[in-house]
Amino acid sequence: MTAAVPGRPAPRAAEADRPLLKVDGLKVHFEIKEGIIFERYVGSVRAVDGISFELRRGETFGLVGESGCGKSTTGRAIVRIYRPTAGRIEFDGIDIANLEGAALRHMRRRVQMIFQDPYASLDPRMTAGSIIAEPLDIHDIGSKADRQDRIRELLPLVGLDAAYGVRYPHEFSGGQRQRIGVARALALDPDLIVADEPISALDVSIQAQILNLLQRLQGRLGLTYLFIAHDLAVIRHISDRIAVMYLGRLVEIASSRDLNTRPLHPYSVALLSAVPIPDPSIERRRQRIILRGDVPSPAAPPSGCRFHTRCWLRERLGNPERCSTEEPDLLELETGHAVACHFAADVAGSVEQALVTGQRVPVAATPAGADESGEVLAPADATVEPVAVVEPGAPVVPETTAPAE
Amino acid sequence: MALLDVQDLVVRFRTHDGTIHAVNGVSFELEAGETLGLVGESGCGKSVTNLAIMRLLPKPAGRIEGGRVLFDGLDVLAMSESEVRDLRGKEIAMIFQDPMTSLNPVLTIEEQIVETIRAHRRMSMADARKQTIQLLEMVGIPGPEDRLKSFPHQFSGGMRQRVMIAMALALEPKLLVADEPTTALDVTIQAQVLDLLGRLTTEGGTALIIITHDLGVVAGMTQRINVMYAGFIVETAPTDELFARPSHPYTVGLLHSIPKVTEREDEELIPIEGRPPDMREAPVGCPFAARCAWRLEQCWTENPVLRPLDAGARLVTTGPKATHRIACHNPPTADEAHEGRPLRAGFRAAPAPAGRIDELAMAVEAGT
Numbered sequence: 226m227t228a229a230v231p232g233r234p235a236p237r238a239a240e241a242d243r244p245l246l247k248v249d250g251l252k253v254h255f256e257i258k259e260g261i262i263f264e265r266y267v268g269s270v271r272a273v274d275g276i277s278f279e280l281r282r283g284e285t286f287g288l289v290g291e292s293g294c295g296k297s298t299t300g301r302a303i304v305r306i307y308r309p310t311a312g313r314i315e316f317d318g319i320d321i322a323n324l325e326g327a328a329l330r331h332m333r334r335r336v337q338m339i340f341q342d343p344y345a346s347l348d349p350r351m352t353a354g355s356i357i358a359e360p361l362d363i364h365d366i367g368s369k370a371d372r373q374d375r376i377r378e379l380l381p382l383v384g385l386d387a388a389y390g391v392r393y394p395h396e397f398s399g400g401q402r403q404r405i406g407v408a409r410a411l412a413l414d415p416d417l418i419v420a421d422e423p424i425s426a427l428d429v430s431i432q433a434q435i436l437n438l439l440q441r442l443q444g445r446l447g448l449t450y451l452f453i454a455h456d457l458a459v460i461r462h463i464s465d466r467i468a469v470m471y472l473g474r475l476v477e478i479a480s481s482r483d484l485n486t487r488p489l490h491p492y493s494v495a496l497l498s499a500v501p502i503p504d505p506s507i508e509r510r511r512q513r514i515i516l517r518g519d520v521p522s523p524a525a526p527p528s529g530c531r532f533h534t535r536c537w538l539r540e541r542l543g544n545p546e547r548c549s550t551e552e553p554d555l556l557e558l559e560t561g562h563a564v565a566c567h568f569a570a571d572v573a574g575s576v577e578q579a580l581v582t583g584q585r586v587p588v589a590a591t592p593a594g595a596d597e598s599g600e601v602l603a604p605a606d607a608t609v610e611p612v613a614v615v616e617p618g619a620p621v622v623p624e625t626t627a628p629a630e
Numbered sequence: 631m632a633l634l635d636v637q638d639l640v641v642r643f644r645t646h647d648g649t650i651h652a653v654n655g656v657s658f659e660l661e662a663g664e665t666l667g668l669v670g671e672s673g674c675g676k677s678v679t680n681l682a683i684m685r686l687l688p689k690p691a692g693r694i695e696g697g698r699v700l701f702d703g704l705d706v707l708a709m710s711e712s713e714v715r716d717l718r719g720k721e722i723a724m725i726f727q728d729p730m731t732s733l734n735p736v737l738t739i740e741e742q743i744v745e746t747i748r749a750h751r752r753m754s755m756a757d758a759r760k761q762t763i764q765l766l767e768m769v770g771i772p773g774p775e776d777r778l779k780s781f782p783h784q785f786s787g788g789m790r791q792r793v794m795i796a797m798a799l800a801l802e803p804k805l806l807v808a809d810e811p812t813t814a815l816d817v818t819i820q821a822q823v824l825d826l827l828g829r830l831t832t833e834g835g836t837a838l839i840i841i842t843h844d845l846g847v848v849a850g851m852t853q854r855i856n857v858m859y860a861g862f863i864v865e866t867a868p869t870d871e872l873f874a875r876p877s878h879p880y881t882v883g884l885l886h887s888i889p890k891v892t893e894r895e896d897e898e899l900i901p902i903e904g905r906p907p908d909m910r911e912a913p914v915g916c917p918f919a920a921r922c923a924w925r926l927e928q929c930w931t932e933n934p935v936l937r938p939l940d941a942g943a944r945l946v947t948t949g950p951k952a953t954h955r956i957a958c959h960n961p962p963t964a965d966e967a968h969e970g971r972p973l974r975a976g977f978r979a980a981p982a983p984a985g986r987i988d989e990l991a992m993a994v995e996a997g998t
Contacts, residue, residue, distance in 0.1 A: 291816040291817065291818060292816055384993070386992075398905045400905060401905075428671040428672055428843070428906070429671055429843055429844075429845075429884060429887060429888060430671060430883060430884060430887055430901065430902035430906075430921075431901070431902075431905065432887065432888070432901075433886075433887035433888070433899040433900065433901035433902070434901040434902075434903070436889075436899055436901075437898075437899055437901055455816065455817065456817075457817070458846075458888065458889045458890065459889055461889065462889030462897075462899070463889075495818060496817060496818065498821070499817045499818050499820065499821035500817060500846065501820075501824075501844060501846025501847050501849065501850055502846055502849065502850075502890060503845035503846045503849045503873065503885065503888060503890060504849055504873055504890070505849045505850065505869050505870050505873050506870070506873075508846075508849045508850030509850070513821050513825065514821075515818075515821055515822050515825055516818045516821075516822070519786045519788055519789070519819065520816070
C-alpha cells in the first residue's frame, strides 16, 4: 500500500524505544454550576482524576471500565477534544496537553479517533468519499485528484468496494458505516488511533468483522491503538496490555494474559467474574462475585480507595481502616503488572482469583465473605483453602506497602 | 399440555416502505417452570415473537397473519382485549430492556406496584402496601419502606430493573418474559440482576423466557435455547447440547465471532460475512444462504424446515431431553463447527443465482 500522504521517515533508534504516548497525572474535571443568571461553582465531576500510563509503539492498549468511570473522557482528552485540567500528555516526546492553534492541528494529523456510533458520527449529507477525504481537506493535503486516489485506496483497505465512494451513509449498514469511520481515521496516515467503543453499537455477527479489520490494519500500517470498551472479553481479545479504570482512577495495568490469569485488584477480579461466558459448563462451575450497590458519583468519590464501598476483599479482611483513609498508589508489583490496592497480596492466590480465571478449586473451598442475603452465589463457608498459585514458577507477590501521600 | 404453545406464528408489519416479514412461521413450546432463551441479532424477530404472544404488537402496522398461541390451553389470539389484559400481569409478566420506559415517571414506586397488585387481586391498601415492601425486600432494594415514596428517576438503572422485577413477580405469574433485561446495564450490575432473576424464577417455579443477543447470558441462565435468524428459528436444543454441538452455520458463526474470556491467546475470530437480509423482501430459500460458507445450490431456492439433527430421533419439544433440531440443508460436521469453516476437500459454497447479492463472495473478493 502506498499512501498519498508522504510517508514518514523511519524513527531513529532512540525514538523507537520511547513510548509513543505518555500520560502523566492526567486530570479532567468538569465544573458543576448552579443558577441561571449568576452561575455559581458548586463542585466538579472528577471524571479523570490523576491517571498515568504509557503506550508503546505498535501495541494495542485496552482501557476497560464501567460507564462513568472516565475511560471515554480519557480518550477524548488524548485527542484533545477536552482540555485536561492537569497533567501531561506526551505524544512522541511533545506535551500536547495545552497545545493550541496550528500546533494542535498538526498534532491531530497523527492522532485520530474512531467513534462508537456509526450512525451519529457520519454526516448524512456527505458522501462516503467526501467523509473519508474531509480530514485531507481540513489539513489541506494533496490536490483534488490526489484525494480521489486516496479515497479509492482507502475504501478497499477497509473492505468496501472502491465504487462506494459516491454513496451516502444511509445506503450502508451499521458495519459498513463503521468501516467508513475507520477509513476516515486512516486518511491522514496517523500513528495513534483512539477507538472509543468502536464495536458496541454493532450486531454480534458484525463485531468480529470490525475487530479483525482493525487487527489487520495494525499489522499492515504499524498503528498503535488505544482501545476503549466496557466489554472485557473484547478488550482481552484485542489488547496487548490492559488498564482497568474505576471512578476516574486506574486500578490495575497488566498484560492481557496476566490480567486474565492473575488479576490482582479486587475490582478486576469482580469484573472478570461478571462477564458471562458463552459456555454452560464453565458458567455453572464458576461463581460470580456480586458487587453490592452501584458505582458512587464521580462528583463525590469515596475517601481513601475509591472502590472500598463495594469491595469484597475489604469486607473479608474485616474492613481495615486503611482502605477508607488512604488512597492506594498504582504500584508495579510484578514486572509490567501494576495494581492500586493495599491488599493486593491477599488477592493473589485467593479462591476468588482462581474461580474467576476458571481454574479448578478444591471442592470444599468456597469464597469467604458470602452472606445470607446471597450476595455471593456460593454457600457461606468459613474455611477457605488456599489455592495453589496459577502457574508454577510465577513470581511471588510481595507484601504491598504503599507510601503515604 | 405445555404452558405455552406457539405454532406457525407469522407476523408482518405494513409500513410505507413495504411489508416487513418479521416472523415467518415460528413454533415452540414451553413447560411450566422451564427457562428458555431466544437468541438472535437485532431484527431477527425475537422481540416481535414475544410481543405477538402478549398481543402487544404496535397497531395498526403489526399484524399476526397466521398461527396459534395457546397459554395454559387458552387461545390467546382469540381473546378479547379485556381477557388479554387480565392474562398479562397476572399470568404473564414482562421485563423490558430499559426500565425507565416501562415505569411511569410521575408515579411513586409504591403507587405503581400497589396499583398492579390491586388491579388483579382483591386486597386492602394496607395489605397491598405490605406486600410491596416484601417484594422490594426480595429484589434487594435496601430500606424498602423508605424507598416506597421514591420516583423512578431517583433510582439507578440497576435498581430500576429490580423494581421492574418486583413488579413483574408481584402477582406470581406463571411466565416471565425478559426482553434484553440487562443490555442497558453495566457488567457488574448485570451480574446482580441476572443472579436475582435466576434465583427468583427458580424458587417461585416461574417459567422464564430470556430474549437476548448475548450468548453468554443464556449460557448460564437457560435450560433450552432457540436461535433465531431473519424471523425463523434456525436451531433449537437444550443449552448444554447447543453449546457442545452447535450445528447450524449461523450458530456456529455466532460462536466463532465472539471473543471468549477463556480463549486461547492466538484464537482468531471468524466473522460472519455480509449482513442480515432485508426483511422487506419475502424470504426465498434459506435466509442465511447469502452469508453461509456451507450453502448448496438448493439453499438459494428451498427454505429448509426445522428437523431433528439426528435423523430418526423421536421428537421431544420441551424439557432437558428436547430434540436438537436445525433448519439446514448442509449442516457443518462437528470438526467443521469446531474450526468454524468447511473442511471438505474441494467444497465451495454454491454461487449466488443471478440477481441475488452474494455477501460472502464480495467479502472474499475484498479480502476481508
